[in-house]
Amino acid sequence: MFVNIQNLSFRYSKKQPPVIDRFSFTIEKGEIVGIVGASGSGKSTLLRLLAGLEDPTAGSIELNGRLIVGDNTYIEAEKRGVGMVFQNYALFPHLTVSENICFGLHKLKRPEKKKRLDEMLELVQLQEFAKRYPHELSGGQQQRVALARALAPSPSILLMDEPFSNLDTNLKSLIRMEVRDILQKANITCLFVSHDQADVDAICDRTIYIDCATYVGLEKEAITV
Numbered sequence: 220m221f222v223n224i225q226n227l228s229f230r231y232s233k234k235q236p237p238v239i240d241r242f243s244f245t246i247e248k249g250e251i252v253g254i255v256g257a258s259g260s261g262k263s264t265l266l267r268l269l270a271g272l273e274d275p276t277a278g279s280i281e282l283n284g285r286l287i288v289g290d291n292t293y294i295e296a297e298k299r300g301v302g303m304v305f306q307n308y309a310l311f312p313h314l315t316v317s318e319n320i321c322f323g324l325h326k327l328k329r330p331e332k333k334k335r336l337d338e339m340l341e342l343v344q345l346q347e348f349a350k351r352y353p354h355e356l357s358g359g360q361q362q363r364v365a366l367a368r369a370l371a372p373s374p375s376i377l378l379m380d381e382p383f384s385n386l387d388t389n390l391k392s393l394i395r396m397e398v399r400d401i402l403q404k405a406n407i408t409c410l411f412v413s414h415d416q417a418d419v420d421a422i423c424d425r426t427i428y429i430d431c432a433t434y435v436g437l438e439k440e441a442i443t444v
């Protein structure tokens with residue numbers, strides 16, 4: 220398996236109960252897996268643990284055959300090869316589309332950087348918009364820039380945290396299809412978090428439910444966190 224999380228536990232402070240409590244799951248290479256759960260159920264925390272933005276109290280994470288968190292092991296965020304897309308896209312407002320996409324490519328030489336940029340612009344169909352700034356783009360286009368920026372350094376896994384929550388409802392169905400299409404073309408393993416079942420139904424191969432009490436009766440994988 221490509222991602223192997225075993226007995227992961229985490230709490231923000233010793234006074235509080237664990238946010239993540241002995242959570243285990245696995246993902247195969249190329250799978251697009253949804254995580255659905257109510258607000259506050261620990262979805263973002265789980266992604267932060269995978270990305271290396273938080274350190275778990277117990278448990279292990281293997282990614283692409285490598286132990287990144289476990290007994291005596293802690294690989295830093297920037298060495299994990301994890302890409303992330305957030306709810307607010309977090310694009311740099313003073314950088315163009317091209318500059319945003321190239322942000323994580325500083326290690327590449329100029330011709331390689333240009334090649335990768337062109338590939339990414341084509342993948343998200345924004346070749347015509349390369350010189351624009353984020354505020355000159357629609358919400359859906361900004362979403363695609365964020366996706367291209369996260370995919371440009373060829374991460375081994377992409378984490379998406381509620382990426383559609385800032386989009387108009389009438390745009391959502393089109394953007395869901397676009398994102399699904401881009402993820403499939405990129406052939407990337409992806410963990411996609413949402414509180415909206417419809418997002419996950421449109422995009423993911425399968426779903427993991429956090430806080431199964433809410434979802435009892437659905438014949439899907441249910442995990443209590």
Ligand SMILES: Nc1ncnc2c1ncn2[C@@H]1O[C@H](COP(=O)(O)OP(=O)(O)O)[C@@H](O)[C@H]1O
Pocket residue numbers: 231232238256257258259260261262263264265
């Ligand atoms: N930095 C933090 N410090 C303390 N508690 C936090 C912090 N971030 C989140 N929490 C708490 O952890 C729980 C899970 O939060 P979160 O992972 O953001 O949930 P979700 O993304 O599912 O809405 C919530 O109860 C939240 O209040």
Ligand SMILES: [Mg+2]
Pocket residue numbers: 262263264380381
């Ligand atoms: Mg969240």
